[in-house]
Amino acid sequence: MGRQFLKFLVLSVILLVRFQGQEGCLEEEKKALLELKAFVKSDGYDADLLLPSWVGDTHSNCCNWDRVTCNSSTGHVIELSLSNTRQIDTDIESMFDYSENEWYFNISLLQPFKELRSLNLSYNKISDWIQNQGVGSLLRLEQLEVLDLSGNYFSNSVLQSLRTLTSLKNLIIHFNSFIGSFPSQELSVFENLEELDLSFNGLSDPKSFPELRKLKYLDLSINVFSKHVMRLLARLPSLKYLDLTDNSLRGGLTRQDNGFHGQSLEGAKSLHFGM
Ligand SMILES: *[C@@H]1O[C@H](CO)[C@@H](O)[C@H](O)[C@H]1NC(C)=O
Ligand SMILES: *[C@@H]1O[C@H](CO)[C@@H](O)[C@H](O)[C@H]1NC(C)=O
Ligand SMILES: *[C@@H]1O[C@H](CO)[C@@H](O)[C@H](O)[C@H]1NC(C)=O
Secondary structure, eight states: OHHHHHHHHHHHHHHHHHHHHHHSOOHHHHHHHHHHHHHHHHTTOOHHHHSTTOOOOTTOOGGGSTTEEEOTTTOOEEEEEOTTTTOOOOSHHHHHOTTSSOEEEOGGGGTTOTTOOEEEOOSSOEEEEOOBTTTBTOOOOTTOOEEEOOSSOOOTTHHHHTTTOTTOOEEEOOSSOOEEEOOHHHHTTOTTOOEEEOOSSEEEOOSSOOOOTTOOEEEOOSSOOOTTHHHHGGGOTTOOEEEOOSSOOTTOOOHHHHHGGGSGGGGOSEEEOOO
16 A cells, blocks of 8 residues: 555655646746847837736746747747737827837747747837848747737838748738738748738739749738739639728729639629628
8 A cells, every 4th residue: 555655655755746837937038038028128118018928937937928929849849929919009190109119129039939820919019020131130930830919110121030931831011001002922931821811001013923822811010012913913812711801992993803714803802892
């Protein structure tokens, strides 16, 4: 009886240790999260108020922190929800006030999260990345599938710093400062892209569209595309949803513009062209 109990006790302890080892976050990622918090603080924000669960205590498991999701078997951080990290005013009027709360973000702080699948940096009023000497500003996250950059002031050139993110499936850049012709060449590297949202920017017709074979969902509403863009969209064989609401589709679309003679858009189930 005593021996059995001892055996049970030893086994329980072993299991507990193993369980904790797997559930807890990884030390280097915890350190990286705390550096991220220190970065918010360095900008004059009360980071203890903004990220209260992010504490350096040795017993604190960063997988349980707000805005952090880990893979339960590897302990790696797989999702970071850093939307409006500084809790600033993001109503439309404040968003158009470029003089307030503009932010330059240190992209190197995201580099330690090697297994990250989803990164949400929306509504942070980020104007650009901080240019780090030597390191440049290239984001290298090989597993990243979802990136939300909505509600920032990025211009087209941000795509250069994202060009190694070839596993991206969902790229959301709603409400930023993209202008000029649609950045076809820069976007062509994201060949696994299934959803692209570039709504609420200042983009116009490109000469050609990138051949994004897996793209199903495309939101280009609130830009300055003309109806000629429709012909270019024929290079998107998987397109199911297209939104061109609030563009410069003057003269309206005829069935012919929309026809494509049996080409891709015939498969599109949902088309939105509010004029
Ligand atoms: C967690 O990691 C394991 C091992 O890499 C992987 O098989 C599994 O799909 C991951 N789970 C999630 C939810 O990412
Ligand atoms: C990013 O976070 C915001 C705020 O929580 C949320 O509305 C948005 O849906 C998130 N983006 C993604 C891709 O989940
Ligand atoms: C950005 O973060 C990296 C990694 O923590 C650090 O080495 C670098 O000095 C930071 N750059 C600036 C300009 O703060």
